[in-house]
Amino acid sequence: MSKTEVQLDRRKSPFYPRQAELDRLNQWHEWKGYRSADGFWEMDLEYFAQRNSAGVFDLTPMTKYRITGPDALDYLNRLVTRDMTKIKPGRVAYAVWCDDEGQVIDDGTIFHLNEGEYRLCSQERHMSWLQAAAIGMDVRIIDETEDICGLAVQGPTSFSILKNMGLHGVETLKPFDLMALNFHGAELMISRTGFTGDLGYELWISPDSALHLWDTLFEAGKLHHIRAIGTHALELARIEAGFIAAYIDFLPANVTVRSGRSRSPLELGLGWLVDFEKPNFNGRRALIEEKKRGSTWRLVKLDIEGNKEAHHSYIYDNKKGGENIGFITSAAWSPVCKQNIALGTVRTPHGKVGDKLYVEIYYQLEMHWSRVMAQATVVSKPFWDPPRKRVTPPASN
Amino acid sequence: MSDNYDAIIIGAGHNGLVCAAMLGRAGRKVLVVEANDQVGGAAITREFTEGYSVSACAHLLYQLQPAVKKELGLKLDVAAENMATVALSAEGQHLRIQNDRVAGVSEEDAGSYRAFHKRMTRFADLFNTFLNKTPPRLAKDASRSDMLTLVQLGFDIRRLGRTEMQELLRLIGMNIRDEVVERFASPKLRGAISLDAVLGTHLGPRSPNTVLTYLYRLAGAKGQISQPVGGMGAVSELLAKSARHYGVVIRTGMPVKKIVIDGGRVGGVETNSGETFSAPLVVSNADPKSTIMCLVGVKNVETGFTRRIHHIRSNGNAAKLHLALDRLPKIEGIEDHEYANRFVIAPDEGYVERAFNYAKYGESSVKPILEISFPSVSDKSMAPPGKHVMSAIVQYAPSKLRGGWTEDSKSDFLQVVMGTLSEFMPNIESCVLASELLTSADFEKQLHMTGGHWHHGELALDQFLFTRPVGGAQQYAMPVDGLYLCGAGAHPGGGVSGAAGRNAARAILKAEK
Numbered sequence: 001m002s003k004t005e006v007q008l009d010r011r012k013s014p015f016y017p018r019q020a021e022l023d024r025l026n027q028w029h030e031w032k033g034y035r036s037a038d039g040f041w042e043m044d045l046e047y048f049a050q051r052n053s054a055g056v057f058d059l060t061p062m063t064k065y066r067i068t069g070p071d072a073l074d075y076l077n078r079l080v081t082r083d084m085t086k087i088k089p090g091r092v093a094y095a096v097w098c099d100d101e102g103q104v105i106d107d108g109t110i111f112h113l114n115e116g117e118y119r120l121c122s123q124e125r126h127m128s129w130l131q132a133a134a135i136g137m138d139v140r141i142i143d144e145t146e147d148i149c150g151l152a153v154q155g156p157t158s159f160s161i162l163k164n165m166g167l168h169g170v171e172t173l174k175p176f177d178l179m180a181l182n183f184h185g186a187e188l189m190i191s192r193t194g195f196t197g198d199l200g201y202e203l204w205i206s207p208d209s210a211l212h213l214w215d216t217l218f219e220a221g222k223l224h225h226i227r228a229i230g231t232h233a234l235e236l237a238r239i240e241a242g243f244i245a246a247y248i249d250f251l252p253a254n255v256t257v258r259s260g261r262s263r264s265p266l267e268l269g270l271g272w273l274v275d276f277e278k279p280n281f282n283g284r285r286a287l288i289e290e291k292k293r294g295s296t297w298r299l300v301k302l303d304i305e306g307n308k309e310a311h312h313s314y315i316y317d318n319k320k321g322g323e324n325i326g327f328i329t330s331a332a333w334s335p336v337c338k339q340n341i342a343l344g345t346v347r348t349p350h351g352k353v354g355d356k357l358y359v360e361i362y363y364q365l366e367m368h369w370s371r372v373m374a375q376a377t378v379v380s381k382p383f384w385d386p387p388r389k390r391v392t393p394p395a396s397n
Numbered sequence: 398m399s400d401n402y403d404a405i406i407i408g409a410g411h412n413g414l415v416c417a418a419m420l421g422r423a424g425r426k427v428l429v430v431e432a433n434d435q436v437g438g439a440a441i442t443r444e445f446t447e448g449y450s451v452s453a454c455a456h457l458l459y460q461l462q463p464a465v466k467k468e469l470g471l472k473l474d475v476a477a478e479n480m481a482t483v484a485l486s487a488e489g490q491h492l493r494i495q496n497d498r499v500a501g502v503s504e505e506d507a508g509s510y511r512a513f514h515k516r517m518t519r520f521a522d523l524f525n526t527f528l529n530k531t532p533p534r535l536a537k538d539a540s541r542s543d544m545l546t547l548v549q550l551g552f553d554i555r556r557l558g559r560t561e562m563q564e565l566l567r568l569i570g571m572n573i574r575d576e577v578v579e580r581f582a583s584p585k586l587r588g589a590i591s592l593d594a595v596l597g598t599h600l601g602p603r604s605p606n607t608v609l610t611y612l613y614r615l616a617g618a619k620g621q622i623s624q625p626v627g628g629m630g631a632v633s634e635l636l637a638k639s640a641r642h643y644g645v646v647i648r649t650g651m652p653v654k655k656i657v658i659d660g661g662r663v664g665g666v667e668t669n670s671g672e673t674f675s676a677p678l679v680v681s682n683a684d685p686k687s688t689i690m691c692l693v694g695v696k697n698v699e700t701g702f703t704r705r706i707h708h709i710r711s712n713g714n715a716a717k718l719h720l721a722l723d724r725l726p727k728i729e730g731i732e733d734h735e736y737a738n739r740f741v742i743a744p745d746e747g748y749v750e751r752a753f754n755y756a757k758y759g760e761s762s763v764k765p766i767l768e769i770s771f772p773s774v775s776d777k778s779m780a781p782p783g784k785h786v787m788s789a790i791v792q793y794a795p796s797k798l799r800g801g802w803t804e805d806s807k808s809d810f811l812q813v814v815m816g817t818l819s820e821f822m823p824n825i826e827s828c829v830l831a832s833e834l835l836t837s838a839d840f841e842k843q844l845h846m847t848g849g850h851w852h853h854g855e856l857a858l859d860q861f862l863f864t865r866p867v868g869g870a871q872q873y874a875m876p877v878d879g880l881y882l883c884g885a886g887a888h889p890g891g892g893v894s895g896a897a898g899r900n901a902a903r904a905i906l907k908a909e910k
């Protein structure tokens with residue numbers, strides 16, 4: 001066996017040398033084979049950097065597929081539930097894809113780079129499914145995860161920082177726009193996208209230029225309180241934004257074993273991404289049936305009384321308990337909203353906007369466990385949804 | 398087109414014709430569109446050289462479902478009925494097998510064969526009721542009738558009695574070689590049964606579920622073989638006549654280019670020449686792979702389904718040899734009147750397995766197995782007076798031959814086959830006036846069947862019953878509204894039986910209610 005084969009260390013992102021310098025916590029986890037940081041210096045402050053100035057999150061382990069060829073558009077249009085003909089070059093689409101039973105395999109973003117040339121980004125790996133979807137079609141699918149590294153720069157000062165870097169044209173980027181420009185001889189792609197529900201951008205570049213990008217970015221952000229952040233801070237922001245995550249709020253359909261453990265996009269509140277006008281897409285027939293029959297589950301955003309985080313709680317429709325109607329999948333105390341928030345799954349017909357539900361929260365104080373039945377109101381809007389997220393050009397901060 | 402049809406059937410194979418006739422009989426206005434100039438698909442009779450005709454693909458009739466005959470009132474003239482099988486021996490020590498009798502073996506083998514045949518036909522009869530039904534759906538949306546069918550299946554198996562039920566369950570996934578080796582001492586008997594189990598498959602006697610394929614062959618007519626007057630084409634002509642009688646319009650020489658699909662529903666078909674015909678129902682007699690991958694197009698179906706269709710195994714191995722003969726060849730120990738029988742060359746089960754070995758690696762057998770008949774002996778219309786024709790199925794000649802089927806590889810294989818024949822019919826070469834060898838690659842081209850496969854897709858446990866053609870789409874209806882399959886690739890499988898065509902028609906009529 002060769003040396004490299006026995007090497008147990010995880011793959012390092014091209015940004016790792018800089019991250020290592022900043023790292024005071026030494027808390028890492030595995031993300032698709034990469035070393036990914038929980039946090040670098042102080043997780044709560046990392047979160048606040050993201051909400052009050054700018055947080056930089058390393059997106060490199062995101063799975064990236066380049067999809068090209070004469071059938072690329074038809075291919076994607078059959079793959080995902082939304083209408084891809086509406087996504088012009090220079091635009092990014094958030095999308096979900098389903099199996100034939102209309103159950104969600106994953107969600108992700110599709111970047112329309114140039115006419116007929118796409119990049120699909122997702123948390124999970126999907127080559128087998130993407131290849132199956134390519135049977136009989138003229139498309140090329142290349143896993144370019146390692147060829148492109150990425151940084152998410154999110155927060156109110158993110159725009160000013162990019163402007164400071166001299167990235168001309170960022171001011172014109174509307175949400176879900178993308179542009180490519182020359183960054184000291186390398187192609188830098190910038191998209192106004194992110195996982196925080198706030199003003200923010202994602203920067204994509206080849207690994208050779210990674211450190212140069214990092215240095216330039218942090219230099220330009222010095223006076224704008226730029227900070228490297230880890231997954232912990234991002235996770236809190238993602239719940240505030242009301243975004244769902246695979247393996248947390250739903251299980252990819254291809255990994256579930258028991259029937260009824262996967263979810264349809266309708267059940268995950270993603271009905272707006274399903275275009276039934278399209279003549280065919282994976283899951284269409286099953287979803288039409290589901291629409292007729294009614295869904296089993298509903299994903300809810302909950303505003304919960306009190307300040308005890310509702311991790312893993314059962315949900316009931318009355319204070320006395322009785323039969324539970326669902327469970328919490330993501331929960332947090334939101335510092336910016338000053339709200340006790342959660343995402344959960346309930347059985348229909350429960351969980352309509354405005355419904356008052358109850359969550360059974362167990363919490364521990366100095367080893368002793370207590371339990372409360374806290375009222376939870378079903379809300380429709382993301383918990384954190386500042387207007388600056390949409391304004392173009394963004395204000396300089 | 399001004400004509401409006403209730404249903405369009407793509408392909409006038411015998412199953413397409415059965416389906417058309419049944420729908421016509423139920424009052425539907427049906428159009429059949431066939432690529433070839435002749436109806437019948439793989440069940441056709443053709444003059445292969447001037448004055449000499451043969452059943453150009455399938456040649457012996459042993460599976461035509463009684464229900465098809467009865468419901469369509471078919472009156473078929475047969476030239477030879479309940480033909481015996483002669484298992485040839487180079488030394489003239491042939492076996493003669495007919496019904497439950499076998500001559501030329503020990504007393505003990507003869508007794509074992511009687512018992513074996515009785516059990517197998519009993520299982521095949523049970524089996525047959527399921528070949529004539531839409532397979533039940535096992536998914537959570539299974540209907541009441543799905544459950545009933547399933548319960549019926551369980552009940553019928555249970556009714557065999559405890560010992561026989563255990564025997565059936567033991568045998569069903571087993572290979573035929575283990576079974577024949579355990580039961581019989583005679584190598585030729587073992588060989589002949591092995592041949593019956595593997596004909597038309599990409600399996601050898603040691604491959605799993607070759608007992609299943611053997612039972613499949615016995616289903617319908619208990620293994621009794623006949624030869625229709627005028628060859629297999631006559632069966633198709635009769636079916637076409639029946640269909641026309643019920644108002645079905647049959648258009649030949651019209652390859653369908655694609656199935657028109659709009660908003661997830663079929664609208665009709667478009668032919669190669671650009672003509673379109675519309676109907677709310679399209680029923681395909683083409684094999685599942687070409688139906689979905691070519692006629693429907695993957696853009697119109699979903700990924701999981703496409704993947705399953707794409708992975709259907711359909712490697713054809715059966716070639717046909719047609720010989721125009723100046724006279725009947727000499728076979729040591731065979732009397733003149735016996736030439737009306739069926740002959741097999743499969744001297745023992747190991748020979749059959751070795752013949753298959755080549756196919757595993759994309760080569761044709763060096764010592765092939767053969768199923769032979771001389772149709773002109775019982776049916777004078779097949780050859781000029783005093784002359785004869787021979788029709789033989791030859792295995793294995795894989796559709797995906799390494800290096801491909803070229804003129805050279807074909808003539809090499811022809812030599813191999815003639816060489817094998819000569820061992821049993823020493824003067825055969827001198828009798829031959831003309832010959833034609835067709836491989837599965839030819840059948841793929843001529844008959845538009847993927848891989849030239851006998852069953853339009855391997856008949857194996859994982860492509861059978863609940864999973865034929867593929868899981869989740871086993872009930873003739875395909876996942877495009879208004880699209881059905883009615884050919885050999887659907888349940889139950891191939892052979893000139895009409896079961897798939899009849900079941901499909903019944904499923905279509907049931908769905909309308």
Ligand SMILES: Cc1cc2nc3c(=O)[nH]c(=O)nc-3n(C[C@H](O)[C@H](O)[C@H](O)COP(=O)(O)OP(=O)(O)OC[C@H]3O[C@@H](n4cnc5c(N)ncnc54)[C@H](O)[C@@H]3O)c2cc1C
Nearest residue numbers: 408410411412432438439455456457653884885891892893
């Ligand atoms: C070499 C060989 C020997 C065999 N021997 C026997 C035997 O002795 N006894 C027996 O019982 N069985 C035998 N079989 C099996 C049997 O012939 C088949 O299983 C059976 O005939 C299949 O019938 P079908 O109607 O389902 O399909 P087919 O007979 O294949 O008919 C399909 C029809 O659809 C048409 N079609 C396909 N695509 C299009 C299109 N795009 N547009 C228009 N038309 C189209 C084809 O031209 C064809 O006419 C043999 C098979 C082979 C290959």
